[in-house]
Amino acid sequence: MSTTSALGGVVRRREDPALIQGKGLYVDDLNLHGMLHVAFVRSPFAHAKITSIDTAAAQAMPGVRAVYTADDVRHLGLLPAQAAAIGRPLLADGEVNHMGEAVVMVLAETRAQAQDAVDAVDADYDPLPVVIDLKEALANTNLVHEGVESNTLITWTAPFGVEEDGLNELRAKIDEYKARDDVVTVSLEMVNQRLIPVAIEPRSVVAEWSAGYQQMTVHSSSQTIGAVASAVAGMLGIPYNQVRGIAPEVGGGFGAKLALYADELLIPWAARELDAPVKYTETRREAASNTIQGRGWLGTSTITGTRDGQVLSYEIDAICDMGAYCQDLTVAIPFLGVFVGSGQYGFDTRMQLDCVVTNKQTTDAYRGAGRPEAIYYLERIMDAYSREIGMDPAQVRMKNYIPSESFPGAMSPVGFAMDTGDYAMNLQTMLDSPEYSAMKAARDQPRSDGKLVGLGMSTYVEACGFGPSALVDLGFSWSGYGQPSAFNGSGLVRVNPDGTANVIIGTGPSGQGHQTTWAQIVSNELGIEMDKIRVTHGDTKDAPITIGTFGSRSAAVDGSATFEASRKVREKAARIAADLLEASEADIQFADGGAHVAGSPDKRVEWAAIAEVAYQPHRMPDGEEGGLEAHAIFSPGNATWPFGSVACLVTVDPETGDVSIEQWMSVDDCGNVINPMIVDGQIHGGIAQGVGQALFEEAIYDDEGNLLTAGLIDYPIVTAVDVPMFNLSRTTTPTDVNPMGVKGIGEAGTIGAAQTLVNAVVDALAPLGVKHVDMPMRPRRVWQAIQDAKASA
Amino acid sequence: MVLGTNLRFFRHIGVVEARFQLGLNFLMKGEPHMQVSMTVNGQAVSGDVAPRTLLVHYLREDLRLTGTHVGCETSYCGACTVIVDGKAVKSCTMLTAQAEGAEITTIEGLAENGDLHPVQEGFWERHGLQCGFCTPGMILSAVTLLEENADPSEDEIRLGIEGNLCRCTGYHNIVKAIEYAGAKLRGEEPAPAEWEVKA
Numbered sequence: 001m002s003t004t005s006a007l008g009g010v011v012r013r014r015e016d017p018a019l020i021q022g023k024g025l026y027v028d029d030l031n032l033h034g035m036l037h038v039a040f041v042r043s044p045f046a047h048a049k050i051t052s053i054d055t056a057a058a059q060a061m062p063g064v065r066a067v068y069t070a071d072d073v074r075h076l077g078l079l080p081a082q083a084a085a086i087g088r089p090l091l092a093d094g095e096v097n098h099m100g101e102a103v104v105m106v107l108a109e110t111r112a113q114a115q116d117a118v119d120a121v122d123a124d125y126d127p128l129p130v131v132i133d134l135k136e137a138l139a140n141t142n143l144v145h146e147g148v149e150s151n152t153l154i155t156w157t158a159p160f161g162v163e164e165d166g167l168n169e170l171r172a173k174i175d176e177y178k179a180r181d182d183v184v185t186v187s188l189e190m191v192n193q194r195l196i197p198v199a200i201e202p203r204s205v206v207a208e209w210s211a212g213y214q215q216m217t218v219h220s221s222s223q224t225i226g227a228v229a230s231a232v233a234g235m236l237g238i239p240y241n242q243v244r245g246i247a248p249e250v251g252g253g254f255g256a257k258l259a260l261y262a263d264e265l266l267i268p269w270a271a272r273e274l275d276a277p278v279k280y281t282e283t284r285r286e287a288a289s290n291t292i293q294g295r296g297w298l299g300t301s302t303i304t305g306t307r308d309g310q311v312l313s314y315e316i317d318a319i320c321d322m323g324a325y326c327q328d329l330t331v332a333i334p335f336l337g338v339f340v341g342s343g344q345y346g347f348d349t350r351m352q353l354d355c356v357v358t359n360k361q362t363t364d365a366y367r368g369a370g371r372p373e374a375i376y377y378l379e380r381i382m383d384a385y386s387r388e389i390g391m392d393p394a395q396v397r398m399k400n401y402i403p404s405e406s407f408p409g410a411m412s413p414v415g416f417a418m419d420t421g422d423y424a425m426n427l428q429t430m431l432d433s434p435e436y437s438a439m440k441a442a443r444d445q446p447r448s449d450g451k452l453v454g455l456g457m458s459t460y461v462e463a464c465g466f467g468p469s470a471l472v473d474l475g476f477s478w479s480g481y482g483q484p485s486a487f488n489g490s491g492l493v494r495v496n497p498d499g500t501a502n503v504i505i506g507t508g509p510s511g512q513g514h515q516t517t518w519a520q521i522v523s524n525e526l527g528i529e530m531d532k533i534r535v536t537h538g539d540t541k542d543a544p545i546t547i548g549t550f551g552s553r554s555a556a557v558d559g560s561a562t563f564e565a566s567r568k569v570r571e572k573a574a575r576i577a578a579d580l581l582e583a584s585e586a587d588i589q590f591a592d593g594g595a596h597v598a599g600s601p602d603k604r605v606e607w608a609a610i611a612e613v614a615y616q617p618h619r620m621p622d623g624e625e626g627g628l629e630a631h632a633i634f635s636p637g638n639a640t641w642p643f644g645s646v647a648c649l650v651t652v653d654p655e656t657g658d659v660s661i662e663q664w665m666s667v668d669d670c671g672n673v674i675n676p677m678i679v680d681g682q683i684h685g686g687i688a689q690g691v692g693q694a695l696f697e698e699a700i701y702d703d704e705g706n707l708l709t710a711g712l713i714d715y716p717i718v719t720a721v722d723v724p725m726f727n728l729s730r731t732t733t734p735t736d737v738n739p740m741g742v743k744g745i746g747e748a749g750t751i752g753a754a755q756t757l758v759n760a761v762v763d764a765l766a767p768l769g770v771k772h773v774d775m776p777m778r779p780r781r782v783w784q785a786i787q788d789a790k791a792s793a
Numbered sequence: 794m795v796l797g798t799n800l801r802f803f804r805h806i807g808v809v810e811a812r813f814q815l816g817l818n819f820l821m822k823g824e825p826h827m828q829v830s831m832t833v834n835g836q837a838v839s840g841d842v843a844p845r846t847l848l849v850h851y852l853r854e855d856l857r858l859t860g861t862h863v864g865c866e867t868s869y870c871g872a873c874t875v876i877v878d879g880k881a882v883k884s885c886t887m888l889t890a891q892a893e894g895a896e897i898t899t900i901e902g903l904a905e906n907g908d909l910h911p912v913q914e915g916f917w918e919r920h921g922l923q924c925g926f927c928t929p930g931m932i933l934s935a936v937t938l939l940e941e942n943a944d945p946s947e948d949e950i951r952l953g954i955e956g957n958l959c960r961c962t963g964y965h966n967i968v969k970a971i972e973y974a975g976a977k978l979r980g981e982e983p984a985p986a987e988w989e990v991k992a
Contacts, residue, residue: 010988019925020925029859200958200960250924284865511925676988689960711869720952725968
């Protein structure tokens with residue numbers, strides 16, 4: 001029996017034994033001696049001047065050790081961000097710009113004492129007009145920030161890199177299409193609503209300062225612990241090599257734990273000020289109002305095409321809600337939508353995305369980040385167009401795909417080179433499947449229960465696995481945090497003297513199973529048994545320079561770095577083994593815990609024996625250095641571009657508007673697969689989040705800027721009864737931008753989901769005349785759409 | 794204009810959350826304390842707690858059983874689920890005092906003599922967890938579900954864990970994990986995995 005892993009094999013997760021026995025360590029589980037606890041006074045207003053803050057009563061409360069305001073931390077500067085058009089003060093400085101903004105930080109001996117002291121702080125505010133509605137924000141009716149002429153921070157246009165003259169030529173060309181008499185033009189204004197990411201683990205930060213060793217240790221439930229360590233070093237004036245960032249188990253991230261937060265700087269700062277360990281764990285309410293939110297687009301999609309399904313042009317004009325401040329990638333998120341703005345298609349595409357500030361919490365990366373929004377607008381209008389001309393939506397898509405012959409390196413109409421793709425093959429795989437046929441049959445079956453039935457489908461392409469070093473020039477790096485590293489991957493592989501291996505990586509999981517997947521990569525390359533490989537992550541003390549986990553990049557970028565480091569180790573080990581076995585290096589093969597000569601399995605040496613020689617340099621072949629470890633940095637030449645086809649069958653109860661998902665299937669293509677079980681799990685979870693957006697979720701701010709959905713009762717996420725089993729299959733189109741041919745799968749499920757479900761509901765309601773239902777499609781909204789359609793019929 | 798800073802921020806508080814906050818406030822030093830005794834994971838424990846200490850805080854802070862997680866403080870997410878006298882209970886909405894004399898099982902006490910409970914085994918075998926944060930509560934809910942219904946249908950499983958939220962898995966493999974455990978507990982061979990496990 002082989003105990004080493006091949007890529008493409010299912011291996012049970014190595015992280016699970018601790019987690020299923022309650023023995024995993026999350027940040028909030030830390031309880032350090034003498035630890036102080038933090039609570040924040042938060043703004044009750046969405047936009048106001050702070051006229052006074054009286055902390056005297058709070059300072060005198062039992063157990064309170066310190067109360068800080070902007071006056072204490074102003075000298076540290078604004079929260080660093082990658083695209084900081086409008087930076088956030090660490091504590092509100094004279095003005096608050098969204099409800100829940102941190103105004104005062106209280107430290108006390110217990111969490112209860114800190115919360116109690118928060119209530120004793122007396123802060124006065126002078127309210128200012130609030131900017132909530134996106135169209136009013138764009139019109140600059142009121143301004144969010146003083147001294148800024150416009151609420152619009154940036155306008156992204158596509159095709160990317162085309163100047164205004166070129167865009168005007170494209171507009172003129174599209175106008176000519178629209179004037180033709182053999183075309184139809186279909187247009188819809190649609191909402192892609194604001195969402196709250198809702199990792200089940202609230203964010204938590206613990207910092208320890210050693211005055212003696214001048215060493216800062218920051219524990220944070222972060223996807224990007226290297227960025228946290230860099231920012232702490234830069235802002236607190238501590239050399240980077242005296243800051244240790246640790247992300248232990250991270251209880252779900254979904255992009256929300258990618259952004260750097262003010263508390264990740266304030267807690268270490270306070271730990272140094274007070275020379276005591278400090279902890280802050282956000283409440284669920286704070287997680288809703290102060291962890292970044294996602295999406296928030298209001299846009300109009302327009303498609304022009306012939307009556308036989310040839311699309312001539314697609315346009316999207318959208319207003320994108322940035323919230324009050326820029327955090328990590330805030331304004332870059334819609335830009336990620338530009339990457340996939342034309343989807344899998346070859347037709348002319350024009351995009352205009354106006355990014356506006358509002359008096360709401362910042363938006364940033366939430367699972368998919370710009371790409372679900374862009375694909376939503378595109379695939380909804382493709383569906384509406386297909387319906388308008390009476391063609392099968394799958395056939396309309398087939399007719400407009402970029403052909404497989406254009407790959408590798410097809411240029412998308414929005415101006416990006418794509419790695420590999422075979423979209424027609426992927427969609428055809430879904431159409432030919434018995435599951436899809438069954439859904440079609442079920443849709444057309446007469447029903448006796450009065451339910452309306454709909455079949456929805458859509459296809460998607462994604463850009464992920466960032467990324468190319470040159471993206472630094474577009475602002476994609478941690479240079480804003482004082483660490484000018486591109487979005488490289490990194491991995492370090494060390495074979496120890498006893499033949500075991502340590503793999504230390506610069507990216508860490510928040511559920512994705514890195515310990516298992518990375519052990520498979522190394523085991524496959526070196527032939528070392530899985531049991532003898534230990535993967536560690538999330539500690540900047542040991543790790544190679546780390547970037548983090550986001551944008552479905554870990555396997556494609558950091559996995560590739562680890563693959564290359566393994567290969568370096570293997571090459572050296574092959575030379576040692578060749579010397580020991582008196583064979584040619586070219587004939588050395590690795591499997592089942594050792595090296596052997598090709599064709600002579602008996603001429604064999606174990607890894608432990610190879611390692612022993614490596615650490616006794618006098619026994620090494622001439623010219624070889626001692627040791628058996630290697631480090632690699634990997635910078636891909638392009639993003640990777642996964643794609644797929646999705647379909648679902650729904651029933652709608654016309655009496656209540658309740659939507660029920662009966663069947664779901666997808667055919668995803670993420671290139672080569674390392675562990676199919678983990679890949680499927682990523683797709684399952686991604687689908688559920690897309691379903692959540694389509695059916696339930698919405699971050700609702702009222703006219704005064706109060707977040708009305710700050711708890712899980714008001715912000716329902718998908719439960720077990722809301723989704724069916726998911727029927728997954730895949731096609732395999734390896735990428736050519738990394739050595740393993742892997743793309744990325746963390747976000748694909750989400751990117752493909754929401755529009756598929758809306759398309760299905762519209763399909764069910766189309767006989768009544770309904771053309772669109774905005775998300776979230778809660779029963780009341782669906783019921784209302786049915787009533788409105790009946791009234792106008 | 795003077796306002797209590799938190800008044801409007803917290804105006805949408807549910808009763809449950811108010812109770813949670815209250816529980817925290819009574820953890821303050823100087824609060825009158827009371828003796829509690831119970832059995833946790835087979836061990837008799839007793840402690841000195843403020844009367845309104847919530848069970849989840851007693852377990853996590855006093856007994857250092859940190860496998861019980863706090864996810865929402867509103868009894869909605871279920872990450873804090875423990876078994877109290879045979880019933881799955883959300884320990885963020887139960888007072889420690891209410892558990893006086895109770896038999897409590899937390900995730901740390903589910904495996905016996907180092908052998909995983911079939912539900913734990915099922916979650917491992919069928920990839921029923923990703924980040925692991927909801928997992929302890931999810932597993933304990935599943936344990937009581939299978940005690941009440943030895944052979945649940947898929948719909949009954951879904952309904953049985955509706956009170957436990959998972960943001961990672963889409964529940965697909967959690968349902969499979971519970972089906973696996975149910976079969977094991979009934980002495981049957983579990984249905985094969987959707988994938989061939991190689992190691």
